[in-house]
Amino acid sequence: MYAYPWGDDGAELRPLEPWPAEEFLTHMDRGREFIGQHIGLPDLVTDLESSRSFLQSYAEKAAADTGRIYGIRADGTLVGGVLFRTMDVEHGNAEAGCWLEPSAVGKGLVTRAGRMIIDWAIEERGIHRVEWQVWAANEASIAVARRLGMTKDGVLRESYPYRGKRHDVEVWSVLAPEWRAGEQAS
Structure with a gap:
């Protein structure tokens, strides 16, 4: 498997695949309460079978070019991740997301x-x-x-039902020309 190391702090980004499902479950158990404050991932990954199934669904998305999932590692330990929940290459749209366990917060890992x-x-x-x-x-x-240089597009009022309550969702985006201009300015 390949990894993308960044800087000299031991952080790296790697694709998540189904075979390390036990490690993914252990990571989710460490951060379950914290991660579950805002996203439903910990409710989906509750045992080894659901962990493997979740990762397999992203392996299938990667094979179909409709999504991707990557693990963020700090000093070799899986501490979070980023993903393309959806990816529509034909129409040029993708939805990105992230999560982190508490030990990894405040280090700039998700931004990188x-x-x-x-x-x-x-x-x-x-x-x-x-x-x-x-x-x-x-x-x-x-x-x-x-x-990440994104612009707030708007708010989807009470569109996210989660744990018995409806929540507002903000939609942010960046367009390719904006991204390129921002990267050149960095």
Whole structure:
């Protein structure tokens, strides 16, 4: 398997595949409460079978070119991830997302990983618009969208039913020309 190391802090980005399902479940168990504050991933990955099934669904998306999932590692330990929940290459649209366990917060890992996958999607796959949907109360994820140079498109009011309550979702996006201009300015 290949990895993309960044900097000298031991962080790297790697595709997540079905075979390390036990490691993925262990990671999810470490961060279950924290991650579950804003996204449903911990509710989907509850045992080894569901962990393997979740990762297999992304292996199938990767094979069909309709999504991707990558693990963020710090000093060899899986601590979070970024993904393209959806990817429509024909129409040039993708939806990116992220998660982290508490030990990895505040280190810039998601922003760096987000930059890598967005750059890949735009430059290698020809994606024109990358979208970031985030629960309106998730200030950390909104801050990542801003750091990635995204623009707030609007709010989908009470569109996210989660654990018995409906939540507002903010939609952020970056277009390929904006991305390229932002990267050149960096």
